[in-house]
Amino acid sequence: METAKKTQEERGAGFRRYKTKNLVIELLPIIVLALLFAIYMTVITIRGYKMELQLTRLFNQAIVLVTVATGATFIYALGSFDISLGASVLFACTMGVLTYNATSSVALLLLVIVACGVGCSLLSASLATFFKIPPFVTTVAMMSVLSAIATTLININNTSGGTASITLPLNLLDPISSVWIKALIAGAFILLCVFVFNFTKVGRRIKFLGGNPTCAKLSGIPASVYTIIAFGIAGLGVGIGALLTLAYTPSVSSGTAGSIGMNIFVAIVFGGMPISGGAKSKIYASLIGGFSYMLLNQILLWLIGTSMNGVAQIISAALFLLIVFLTSLNYRTRLLPR
Amino acid sequence: MTQETIVIQEKEPLLQVRNIVKTFGIVKALSDVSFDLYPGEILGLIGENGSGKSTVSSIIAGMQKADSGEIFFQGKPWSASSMVDALDKGIGMIVQETGTIPGISVAENVFLGEIERFRVSHFPFAPLNKKKMNQEAEKILSLVDLHDISGSLMTGALDFVTRKLIEIAKVISKNPSIMIVDETSTALNQTGRQTLYRLMKEYRNAGKAVIFISHDLDEVIEQCDRLIVLRDGHFIQDLPKKDFSEDGIKKLMVGRSVAGDYYRSDYDGSFDPEVVMELKDASIPGSLDHVSLQIHKGEILGISGLSHCGMHTLGKVLFGARQLSDGEYLLHGKTVKNEANAMREKVGYVAKDRDTESLNLNASVSDNIAIAGLNSFSRGNFLVLYPDEKKYVNEQIDELQIKCFDRSQFVSTLSGGNKQKVVFGKWVGCGSEILILDCPTRGVDIGVKQFMYHIMYQLKKEGKTLVLISEELPELLGMSDRLIVMKDGKIQKEFPRSKDLRDVDVINYMI
Numbered sequence: 140m141e142t143a144k145k146t147q148e149e150r151g152a153g154f155r156r157y158k159t160k161n162l163v164i165e166l167l168p169i170i171v172l173a174l175l176f177a178i179y180m181t182v183i184t185i186r187g188y189k190m191e192l193q194l195t196r197l198f199n200q201a202i203v204l205v206t207v208a209t210g211a212t213f214i215y216a217l218g219s220f221d222i223s224l225g226a227s228v229l230f231a232c233t234m235g236v237l238t239y240n241a242t243s244s245v246a247l248l249l250l251v252i253v254a255c256g257v258g259c260s261l262l263s264a265s266l267a268t269f270f271k272i273p274p275f276v277t278t279v280a281m282m283s284v285l286s287a288i289a290t291t292l293i294n295i296n297n298t299s300g301g302t303a304s305i306t307l308p309l310n311l312l313d314p315i316s317s318v319w320i321k322a323l324i325a326g327a328f329i330l331l332c333v334f335v336f337n338f339t340k341v342g343r344r345i346k347f348l349g350g351n352p353t354c355a356k357l358s359g360i361p362a363s364v365y366t367i368i369a370f371g372i373a374g375l376g377v378g379i380g381a382l383l384t385l386a387y388t389p390s391v392s393s394g395t396a397g398s399i400g401m402n403i404f405v406a407i408v409f410g411g412m413p414i415s416g417g418a419k420s421k422i423y424a425s426l427i428g429g430f431s432y433m434l435l436n437q438i439l440l441w442l443i444g445t446s447m448n449g450v451a452q453i454i455s456a457a458l459f460l461l462i463v464f465l466t467s468l469n470y471r472t473r474l475l476p477r
Numbered sequence: 478m479t480q481e482t483i484v485i486q487e488k489e490p491l492l493q494v495r496n497i498v499k500t501f502g503i504v505k506a507l508s509d510v511s512f513d514l515y516p517g518e519i520l521g522l523i524g525e526n527g528s529g530k531s532t533v534s535s536i537i538a539g540m541q542k543a544d545s546g547e548i549f550f551q552g553k554p555w556s557a558s559s560m561v562d563a564l565d566k567g568i569g570m571i572v573q574e575t576g577t578i579p580g581i582s583v584a585e586n587v588f589l590g591e592i593e594r595f596r597v598s599h600f601p602f603a604p605l606n607k608k609k610m611n612q613e614a615e616k617i618l619s620l621v622d623l624h625d626i627s628g629s630l631m632t633g634a635l636d637f638v639t640r641k642l643i644e645i646a647k648v649i650s651k652n653p654s655i656m657i658v659d660e661t662s663t664a665l666n667q668t669g670r671q672t673l674y675r676l677m678k679e680y681r682n683a684g685k686a687v688i689f690i691s692h693d694l695d696e697v698i699e700q701c702d703r704l705i706v707l708r709d710g711h712f713i714q715d716l717p718k719k720d721f722s723e724d725g726i727k728k729l730m731v732g733r734s735v736a737g738d739y740y741r742s743d744y745d746g747s748f749d750p751e752v753v754m755e756l757k758d759a760s761i762p763g764s765l766d767h768v769s770l771q772i773h774k775g776e777i778l779g780i781s782g783l784s785h786c787g788m789h790t791l792g793k794v795l796f797g798a799r800q801l802s803d804g805e806y807l808l809h810g811k812t813v814k815n816e817a818n819a820m821r822e823k824v825g826y827v828a829k830d831r832d833t834e835s836l837n838l839n840a841s842v843s844d845n846i847a848i849a850g851l852n853s854f855s856r857g858n859f860l861v862l863y864p865d866e867k868k869y870v871n872e873q874i875d876e877l878q879i880k881c882f883d884r885s886q887f888v889s890t891l892s893g894g895n896k897q898k899v900v901f902g903k904w905v906g907c908g909s910e911i912l913i914l915d916c917p918t919r920g921v922d923i924g925v926k927q928f929m930y931h932i933m934y935q936l937k938k939e940g941k942t943l944v945l946i947s948e949e950l951p952e953l954l955g956m957s958d959r960l961i962v963m964k965d966g967k968i969q970k971e972f973p974r975s976k977d978l979r980d981v982d983v984i985n986y987m988i
């Protein structure tokens with residue numbers, strides 16, 4: 140009796156400790172975000188930068204990344220990877236600008252942008268399903284093709300004297316260029332993703348598929364269908380991301396959205412999502428990680444300066460590796476095949 | 478106390494385990510476990526699912542470290558940095574689930590960690606003498622009566638039983654002084670088991686020792702010289718052979734007397750005449766050879782045979798996971814193209830290869846149980862809400878007494894039998910009308926087994942259909958309304974349920 144009670148108590152304490160430890164690990168990305176934000180604000184205050192200006196810039200940079208990355212989380216949850224996302228954004232922007240310039244219809248512009256995003260993504264997924272190859276492989280091909288097409292189109296329709304670029308009329312997208320409208324658009328999409336990811340059968344099945352495809356198949360989850368759905372949602376994110384890009388800068392050159400492909404990957408990992416996908420995938424990872432990563436870049440830029448850009452990149456790469464290591468520690472306990 | 482035992486046994490123990498404690502986060506898997514192992518004995522290690530058997534043996538075999546406690550091997554303090562290291566030093570273990578790597582050849586698995594031996598010269602990157610390696614591997618495989626497996630075969634392409642035998646061969650080829658056999662016999666077929674028993678006896682006669690873990694009491698009573706009982710990580714009892722009795726052992730394991738019928742008690746093998754599944758001349762080269770079969774509503778159809786007889790493939794066909802190359806399969810009169818089709822007709826399938834086919838190891842108990850039941854508890858067949866899921870999953874956990882600290886525990890950290898319960902709960906919970914069960918009670922302790930049999934019978938009485946594919950004849954005889962025997966992809970014989978049916982009658986048609 141006495142001992143039974145004691146183990147109960149011991150277990151109670153152990154359980155609390157265990158839960159606390161888990162909670163800390165869960166909250167780590169948020170803590171990092173808060174920390175970076177605190178440093179960021181400190182630098183702004185000390186150096187006397189204009190707060191509103193800085194925050195707006197940060198927001199504008201991060202919002203596109205976060206939007207595209209949130210959609211892409213569905214692909215990462217599958218344990219897959221899409222390297223063509225940056226090229227897709229560029230392609231969607233290009234097609235959007237050309238459509239408007241040819242038709243002067245904003246409705247068509249919106250339609251084409253979203254259709255391009257979704258279309259490119261679905262094409263990658265369908266090709267992969269059809270040829271029974273990992274979707275990652277088709278996205279590599281897709282990346283080259285899309286950026287080649289976009290660059291060619293931009294060169295043909297070039298309107299500027301310097302770097303080749305195409306442009307929308309300057310004030311065309313003004314109605315959606317305010318921070319609040321953008322936040323609303325991105326927020327709506329992110330909410331949709333959170334809902335699908337956490338509260339629907341589709342989300343649950345995509346995560347399960349990422350964990351063990353064989354078992355998923357034997358649980359009645361066809362990989363092809365859910366791969367296509369995941370890519371479709373990611374494509375929608377690309378479309379919306381492209382729209383937000385145009386709302387920020389109405390001119391498109393071959394360098395537009397160039398770094399987004401890699402940044403998405405880094406952001407999701409910064410947000411605490413395992414690279415292998417599966418059950419531990421988190422839809423909020425992109426939101427938290429996207430802002431963290433942008434904050435980090437800005438802070439390094441301020442503290443180290445553009446002249447030493449290489450150093451900043453090395454620091455950010457080292458941090459990236461550290462985070463991958465820390466998150467993997469969590470589930471790298473040795474397990475016996477039992 | 479230990480002093481006394483040693484005096485009585487008169488021999489020096491080969492292995493002394495002293496006060497081992499092991500905790501995983503909040504789970505105390507072992508508290509203060511001590512026992513001795515003597516040369517020339519087969520020691521049975523028994524206990525309920527999650528009682529700590531695999532944990533203590535894996536500590537001995539160098540797979541993980543204890544939090545505290547000591548182990549002495551041949552009188553000297555024992556420590557091993559890995560399983561390979563332990564095997565080199567004289568203790569080998571055959572693990573509960575697959576211990577072979579699927580992506581490499583059979584020979585490479587056999588010589589895992591010592592491939593270097595087969596380099597044509599001493600340069601580190603010199604090519605391997607594959608021919609020699611394969612030949613030596615084949616020699617080792619013949620130790621476990623695997624005579625027709627080539628060393629160059631890809632391990633992943635082999636069936637579960639063969640992979641298990643390869644693992645056994647790999648361990649005994651190193652000639653360890655102690656062999657630990659963790660819940661291996663249920664993964665084997667009849668012939669495989671005989672091979673294993675023969676090897677264990679050879680070990681005993683050679684003055685070596687075996688630690689044998691199993692939930693099959695008949696087997697334990699027959700093979701072991703002494704038993705150690707664990708319960709909830711505590712050492713409960715040391716039982717010499719003269720005190721072996723089935724009821725006594727059951728009681729020690731479960732902590733209460735296990736009363737009532739084990740299998741169903743009636744011999745009424747009747748069922749509804751309505752045919753729910755039908756195979757017409759079904760063939761898959763190498764697995765099924767013109768099988769024609771009707772399966773009925775409210776029927777428990779038992780399927781027995783040796784492991785290569787095609788019964789496991791048959792199970793996959795019935796679930797739509799394998800397509801026929803010839804013939805026809807109709808489920809409720811419709812053809813079945815894939816697993817999703819079958820699930821729409823409320824068919825569930827418990828696969829034999831648990832860790833790869835039935836479970837998503839890196840996901841929680843909840844994820845695994847809920848995934849098959851999404852259709853039944855989601856709202857509007859779409860919305861998955863947390864409270865609904867919690868209720869649904871907790872019901873299964875309680876019913877099957879799945880030992881986990883809560884439903885968020887990852888399945889990879891459950892004990893073998895508890896993993897099996899998760900799979901069972903996954904398919905029973907979702908209201909399957911037809912259940913295809915391939916070795917459903919593998920590795921499950923007697924208390925839970927009894928409960929699973931009870932559920933199966935209950936389902937039958939509710940008019941559901943069960944196809945029970947198993948290597949264990951007693952459970953087939955005990956549960957089936959109709960028992961078919963398969964051999965070389967054909968149906969060899971069909972038996973109706975009968976009190977007089979003996980296992981020898983069935984075995985004759987299997988071999």
Ligand SMILES: Nc1ncnc2c1ncn2[C@@H]1O[C@H](COP(=O)(O)OP(=O)(O)OP(=O)(O)O)[C@@H](O)[C@H]1O
Pocket residue numbers: 472473474477501502504505506524525526527528529530531532533573660880881890891892893894895920
């Ligand atoms: N890595 C781990 N993390 C958390 N719990 C663990 C871990 N490994 C084992 N456990 C727990 O330790 C307990 C003992 O497990 P163990 O595998 O030794 O049981 P067992 O006696 O072999 O059971 P079975 O008969 O089902 O194979 C179980 O409750 C299990 O969930």
Ligand SMILES: [Mg+2]
Pocket residue numbers: 477530531532573659660892893894
């Ligand atoms: Mg075990």
